[in-house]
Amino acid sequence: xxxxxxxxxxxxxxxxxxxxxxxxxxxxxxxxxxxxxxxxxxxxxxxxxxxxxxxxxxxxxxxxxxxxxxxxxxxxxxxx
Amino acid sequence: xxxxxxxxxxxxxxxxxxxxxxxxxxxxxxxxxxxxxxxxxxxxxxxxxxxxxxxxxxxxxxxxxxxxxxxxxxxxxxxx
Numbered sequence: 275x276x277x278x279x280x281x282x283x284x285x286x287x288x289x290x291x292x293x294x295x296x297x298x299x300x301x302x303x304x305x306x307x308x309x310x311x312x313x314x315x316x317x318x319x320x321x322x323x324x325x326x327x328x329x330x331x332x333x334x335x336x337x338x339x340x341x342x343x344x345x346x347x348x349x350x351x352x353x354x
Numbered sequence: 355x356x357x358x359x360x361x362x363x364x365x366x367x368x369x370x371x372x373x374x375x376x377x378x379x380x381x382x383x384x385x386x387x388x389x390x391x392x393x394x395x396x397x398x399x400x401x402x403x404x405x406x407x408x409x410x411x412x413x414x415x416x417x418x419x420x421x422x423x424x425x426x427x428x429x430x431x432x433x434x
Binding site for chain 2: 280282292295298299302304305306307308309310311312313314315316317318319320321322327328331334335338339340
């Protein structure tokens with residue numbers, strides 16, 4: 275089974291990396307970009323075939339390692 | 355207008371970061387994870403209101419800066 279965990283900064287948390295990308299895009303002449311925020315994505319393959327069990331494992335993984343829940347949100351998408 | 359650009363490694367490209375996460379999850383006792391590949395996600399706000407123009411700007415941004423198209427694929431999602 276495949277899944278994707280997307281980790282993004284919470285609203286209000288400063289994102290200097292995103293700001294740098296924004297500036298770089300401006301100096302590269304890419305028009306129309308108002309703001310950029312960067313996050314992480316994890317494409318995970320799971321051994322089992324039970325979606326509920328997979329989601330529990332992914333939640334566990336995100337809480338323990340993939341996201342810093344103090345400053346980041348995560349979203350889990352399980353694809354059969 | 356909001357958009358999300360997701361950048362992932364092409365199939366066959368080694369992902370040592372993903373491998374490290376895989377190992378860390380195993381040692382943390384998270385069960386059922388077969389493999390992990392890490393990518394990047396960019397949440398972008400655009401100034402204009404024309405979806406076609408936005409998509410063109412994002413393609414430009416991804417080609418010039420956000421993705422290394424030799425080893426990475428990117429995917430653009432425009433949300434109105």
